[in-house]
Structures are given as structure tokens and as C-alpha cells.
Amino acid sequence: MSFITSYCHLDNESCRVNGQEIASRDSESTENWLRQLYKSQDFVYPKFYKMDSLSQAGFIASELIKRAQPNLVSNYADDKIALLFGNQYSSVDSDIRFKKSYQEQGTPSPALFVYTLPNIVLGEIAILNKWYGENLFVVLPKFTADFFVNYVQIFISQGSDAVLCGWLGISSEQMNVFLFLVEKQGEAGMELTAENLEKIAGF
Amino acid sequence: MDNLKEELKNQIIEQLNLEDIKAADIADDALLFNDQGLGLDSIDALELIVLLEKYYGIQVTNPDEGKEAFLSINTMADYIIKRKG
Numbered sequence: 096m097s098f099i100t101s102y103c104h105l106d107n108e109s110c111r112v113n114g115q116e117i118a119s120r121d122s123e124s125t126e127n128w129l130r131q132l133y134k135s136q137d138f139v140y141p142k143f144y145k146m147d148s149l150s151q152a153g154f155i156a157s158e159l160i161k162r163a164q165p166n167l168v169s170n171y172a173d174d175k176i177a178l179l180f181g182n183q184y185s186s187v188d189s190d191i192r193f194k195k196s197y198q199e200q201g202t203p204s205p206a207l208f209v210y211t212l213p214n215i216v217l218g219e220i221a222i223l224n225k226w227y228g229e230n231l232f233v234v235l236p237k238f239t240a241d242f243f244v245n246y247v248q249i250f251i252s253q254g255s256d257a258v259l260c261g262w263l264g265i266s267s268e269q270m271n272v273f274l275f276l277v278e279k280q281g282e283a284g285m286e287l288t289a290e291n292l293e294k295i296a297g298f
Numbered sequence: 299m300d301n302l303k304e305e306l307k308n309q310i311i312e313q314l315n316l317e318d319i320k321a322a323d324i325a326d327d328a329l330l331f332n333d334q335g336l337g338l339d340s341i342d343a344l345e346l347i348v349l350l351e352k353y354y355g356i357q358v359t360n361p362d363e364g365k366e367a368f369l370s371i372n373t374m375a376d377y378i379i380k381r382k383g
Binding site: 144 | 314315316317318326337341342344345348352
């Protein structure tokens with residue numbers, strides 16, 4: 096049995112941690128929503144500005160989960176936290192930007208090219224936190240609770256003690272991001288079942 | 299030469315998405331790839347190669363040449379002037 100101990104939602108208008116809204120988009124601001132969040136939540140990580148939208152959203156949501164679970168990093172050895180993410184759009188936002196860089200601007204951009212794979216967000220999170228555990232990014236037609244429940248169990252049976260899971264539904268028009276932390280020992284949390292996961296995911 | 303260096307700094311800031319950095323924050327002799335300097339990484343190095351071609355028509359084909367050229371704004375400006383004749 097494992098437990099969902101924290102979760103974070105990001106959509107086009109708001110950011111919620113464990114069901115509580117912590118920020119909402121300022122429609123008057125000239126900055127995009129992810130940059131607004133980065134600044135309003137006082138993150139300091141200059142590399143953020145070089146990331147694509149998948150990595151920025153993954154960074155923000157994972158940092159907010161770490162704030163909700165302050166002992167996350169110290170409770171586990173660096174190879175005991177797995178990362179299990181997915182989405183339906185792959186890295187389409189970055190793919191389109193990269194294509195434009197060589198079609199319209201004449202020169203392909205290396206900085207855009209490195210984000211034309213959706214699993215790069217896992218690398219960004221792992222590098223920041225020095226996590227050397229298992230990681231997997233899948234592209235599925237839609238958020239599938241059963242898949243996450245089953246694969247978390249696979250990671251745990253292989254030796255992981257915690258799994259940071261995420262659905263990064265990001266395209267040029269919409270953002271539906273849901274990250275949740277599953278821990279083997281987390282009786283204070285909600286039992287990881289497909290039913291519970293679908294309930295808190297809210298998709 | 300000063301105009302070229304100023305231009306380079308602004309191009310680097312824009313091309314490399316160096317948020318919250320202004321041209322005045324970059325010293326001419328600051329080491330671009332040093333953590334005490336601008337702290338650029340290997341992807342930024344590739345972007346600098348793209349920048350030289352895009353804005354100055356210069357292709358960096360010799361990696362050793364690039365390594366010397368990209369040490370600082372001073373060396374980049376010197377390299378541009380040398381290559382453009």
C-alpha cells in the first residue's frame with residue numbers, strides 16, 4: 096500500500112497545493128502565467144528562464160510539493176525517489192517553436208532543440224534535486240489513473256521509496272498540470288487507488 | 299569597438315534569454331563560461347555560434363578557435379573584427 100501525501104494543480108488561471116489556491120493569474124500583467132508564478136512564489140533559479148513551458152511547469156509544481164513536504168529531500172536517499180510523468184501532447188509546444196526557428200528565422204536554435212523531447216523535464220527536476228532514481232515519461236491519450244497506480248507499484252517493487260508523479264497537459268492554448276507525491280510510508284496521506292487519484296486529479 | 303561590444307552584450311542577453319541582466323551588468327572582461335562570470339553552459343556555447351552566424355555572417359568551424367573566441371566579450375569582439383577583416 097502507498098499513499099498520496101501532497102499534490103499540486105496548475106491550470107490557465109490558478110495554482111493550488113493540496114486543494115488550496117495559492118496564486119491566481121494576473122490578467123493585467125505583461126508576463127506569462129508561469130513567470131508570474133515563479134516571481135510571486137519567490138523562486139530563485141535563473142535556469143528557469145531558459146526552460147520550455149513543460150520544464151517550467153514541472154519545476155514550479157515540484158518545488159511547491161517540496162515546500163508542502165519539507166522533509167522530502169532529506170527523508171530519502173538520492174536514488175530512492177522515482178519520477179513518473181506523462182501527457183497527451185508530448186513536447187509539441189517546443190517542437191513548434193523549434194520548427195519556427197529554422198523555417199522562419201533561418202537558424203535552428205540549440206536552446207529550443209534540447210526541449211524537443213518531453214522527458215527533458217525529468218532531467219531538469221533530477222539535476223536540480225540530485226535525484227538519481229528511476230524515471231519515465233509516457234505519452235497517453237488522456238490522464239489514466241490506473242496507469243499511474245500500476246507503474247508506481249512497479250517502481251516501488253523495484254526499490255523506490257517515493258514516486259513524484261505528474262501529468263503535464265500543456266499545449267499552446269491550455270495548461271492542465273497535476274503533480275502528486277506518492278510515498279511508501281505516508282499513512283497521513285490518502286491511499287493510492289485509481290478512485291482516489293481520479294478524485295483529486297479532477298480531470 | 300565599444301559599439302560592437304555593447305551590441306554583442308544585448309544580442310547575447312536576447313539570444314540566451316538572460317533574464318534580469320542588462321548590458322551594463324556584463325563586464326567586457328568577465329569570463330562568459332565561468333560561474334563568477336556569466337555562468338553560461340554548453341547549450342549557450344552553441345547559441346553563441348548561431349549568434350555569430352546570424353548577426354555577423356561568421357561560421358565557427360574550428361572548435362579550438364571558438365574556445366578562444368568565447369572567453370569574454372573582449373575576445374568575441376576581437377574575433378569578429380579579425381574574421382570580418
